[in-house]
Amino acid sequence: MTKLEVFNPATNEVIERLDYTSNEDIQAQIERAHKAFQQWKKIDAHERSAKLMKWAELIDEHQDELARLITLEGGKPLAEAKGEVTYANSYVKWYAEEAKRVYGRTIPANAPSKKIIIDKFPVGVVGAITPWNFPAAMITRKMAPALAAGCTIICKPAVKTPLTTIKLVELAHEAGFPKDAISYIIASGKDAGDLFTEHELISKVTFTGSTAVGKTLIEQSAQQVKNVTMELGGLAPLIVHKDADIDAAVDGTIASKFRNAGQTCICANRIYVHQDIAEAYTEKLIEKVHALTVGNGLESDVKVGPLIDEQAVKKVLTHITDAQEKGGELSRSIEEIQSLGGNFLKPVVISNANLDMKAMHEETFGPVAPVMTYEDLDEVIRIANDTEFGLASYFFTNDYRTGLKFFNELEYGVIGWNDGGPSAAHAPFGGLKESGYGREGGIEGIEPYLETKYLSIQE
Numbered sequence: 001m002t003k004l005e006v007f008n009p010a011t012n013e014v015i016e017r018l019d020y021t022s023n024e025d026i027q028a029q030i031e032r033a034h035k036a037f038q039q040w041k042k043i044d045a046h047e048r049s050a051k052l053m054k055w056a057e058l059i060d061e062h063q064d065e066l067a068r069l070i071t072l073e074g075g076k077p078l079a080e081a082k083g084e085v086t087y088a089n090s091y092v093k094w095y096a097e098e099a100k101r102v103y104g105r106t107i108p109a110n111a112p113s114k115k116i117i118i119d120k121f122p123v124g125v126v127g128a129i130t131p132w133n134f135p136a137a138m139i140t141r142k143m144a145p146a147l148a149a150g151c152t153i154i155c156k157p158a159v160k161t162p163l164t165t166i167k168l169v170e171l172a173h174e175a176g177f178p179k180d181a182i183s184y185i186i187a188s189g190k191d192a193g194d195l196f197t198e199h200e201l202i203s204k205v206t207f208t209g210s211t212a213v214g215k216t217l218i219e220q221s222a223q224q225v226k227n228v229t230m231e232l233g234g235l236a237p238l239i240v241h242k243d244a245d246i247d248a249a250v251d252g253t254i255a256s257k258f259r260n261a262g263q264t265c266i267c268a269n270r271i272y273v274h275q276d277i278a279e280a281y282t283e284k285l286i287e288k289v290h291a292l293t294v295g296n297g298l299e300s301d302v303k304v305g306p307l308i309d310e311q312a313v314k315k316v317l318t319h320i321t322d323a324q325e326k327g328g329e330l331s332r333s334i335e336e337i338q339s340l341g342g343n344f345l346k347p348v349v350i351s352n353a354n355l356d357m358k359a360m361h362e363e364t365f366g367p368v369a370p371v372m373t374y375e376d377l378d379e380v381i382r383i384a385n386d387t388e389f390g391l392a393s394y395f396f397t398n399d400y401r402t403g404l405k406f407f408n409e410l411e412y413g414v415i416g417w418n419d420g421g422p423s424a425a426h427a428p429f430g431g432l433k434e435s436g437y438g439r440e441g442g443i444e445g446i447e448p449y450l451e452t453k454y455l456s457i458q459e
């Protein structure tokens, strides 16, 4: 059987060769996870919590090793990769606590001789499919609440970045989780998606990735009315209003736009700046963007690593050339953008952007910041909402009325007000519209792994 080759996107060298898990082995693994569930669901919440705490301790101890793996297989600059390990571990720590806070309740009944009691139960075996852009955080964000709730979980990491998952699962076993309570498979998205959605012993499918794939998984899961959580695509608008602190808005833009070289679902995709401050904002943005060091994430001072592969580079270049053809002004030439070769692209600001450009209505997933000006607040909110996506949005204003108007009217699940980095383990991350459903993080993030039952007692 051919092996999976894992590449370093900074050098295009193969760094590991792994065996694929055969479909028969995946089926057997699902059966073992189901058997493990019969035991794991009976373990009391305090013990589940203690195991998650132990896992968190081991992740902290192995932060450098995990960060290096993230950089090697995903290209993320090392400092950012360390930040991802901390972020990933904050989910483990949060759900170690939440494991102890899965509360039921009682309801006053409609007869004195009756009592109604509500309790929550783990859904069962979870099949998780995760993306390459956060090889650690998207794993723990699913695994930690699943295990905290009493579920068992099998994860299928992205084939581009399986090594971080393998290490995380190894550490979980070292922390004392039963082998079949938390495991991974090496498989294509299609094989895992088919098996997870079709196998009757999988009770829940959780997926982070594209809206197109999410729709297929939802459709397939519908055959068994399977519980799903979907974290899908985004097209985040970032709005800078005329009363914003321009320096803070520029820093917030950089934080949002260039995280992981622009390859996150919540990266600002399209920027709208009020015409009164457009010149000052764009000038400062270009200065800071051009100061970002691009290179191999293992080298010190690198702020922007490579894109994940050649295909990603091609797509981003299409957005840049399309914008140029439609009247956009590039802050650096196409030749300079590509001057480092390989999967590297130097970040670019596109001023004079307009709504016809691909970069303003398709997810770019790269280091490109298109800036369009606007005059009217209601009009920019309308434009920001004029999409099937509803994951993240950002706005910058120092006026509280304008801020609350944005919050009330922007149709997005995650909203940053003067904040280019709104993600946190204690907040419910997730999208509206075609960006998915279900929330990950916060007290909401354990709910998708629980079923509610009620008991009506007649004396």
Ligand code: SIN
Residues within 6 Å of the ligand: 133, 134, 137, 208, 231, 263, 264, 265, 266, 423, 429
């Ligand atoms: C994502 O790209 O979907 C994850 C971003 C985050 O958790 O901040």
